[in-house]
Amino acid sequence: MLLFIPIICLAQKNECKYINPDKVKWSDYKGKPDYNKKKTDALTATSYQFSIASDTLGTHFVKAEIGILFCRGSSWVKSSQIAEKTLWERLLDHERLHLKLQMINAKKFKKQLLAIRSLDNINLNKLISDFSAADHQQSDLYDSETNHGRNEQAQKKWKTRIEKDYKNLKSVKLIGE
Numbered sequence: 001m002l003l004f005i006p007i008i009c010l011a012q013k014n015e016c017k018y019i020n021p022d023k024v025k026w027s028d029y030k031g032k033p034d035y036n037k038k039k040t041d042a043l044t045a046t047s048y049q050f051s052i053a054s055d056t057l058g059t060h061f062v063k064a065e066i067g068i069l070f071c072r073g074s075s076w077v078k079s080s081q082i083a084e085k086t087l088w089e090r091l092l093d094h095e096r097l098h099l100k101l102q103m104i105n106a107k108k109f110k111k112q113l114l115a116i117r118s119l120d121n122i123n124l125n126k127l128i129s130d131f132s133a134a135d136h137q138q139s140d141l142y143d144s145e146t147n148h149g150r151n152e153q154a155q156k157k158w159k160t161r162i163e164k165d166y167k168n169l170k171s172v173k174l175i176g177e
Helices: 084-113 126-145 152-168
Strands: 046-054 060-073
Touching: 046 084, 046 126, 060 084, 084 126, 084 152, 126 152
Parallel strands: none
Antiparallel strands: 046 060
């Protein structure tokens, strides 16, 4: 059995572990805020973990384990700049949804990998790179459309969509769930 275990980590010496997105608290954000990011009040840093195996003949994937790990030491919030309590709560919800969105994308990617019926001409590193790029692109779109959680109506639309997708993919498990 051929086994690939690439791990992409955003920060070294950083506590990265699975965390239930609904349980994330501001106290989990231990990183130093980046005040150069003017529009960003908080950042949820993550890393991906992969364990992928093919059958003994190398014809298809028989295992695809993916994890989205929350990295406390790289996640930050500009707490001193957020005075309004409702914005503070909405921003935390926004950050939790970032994590859920990544988990949705990882679950879809896992299903995509396991649906591949021939590994001929498959470049796993490219698949992972493309997944990562698409995941980041969707996260950027989420931030753009919601103005980083400040646009309440857009935030509600995204929340409805993300929660629905998350519920629909509940049966697809990620590492740590």
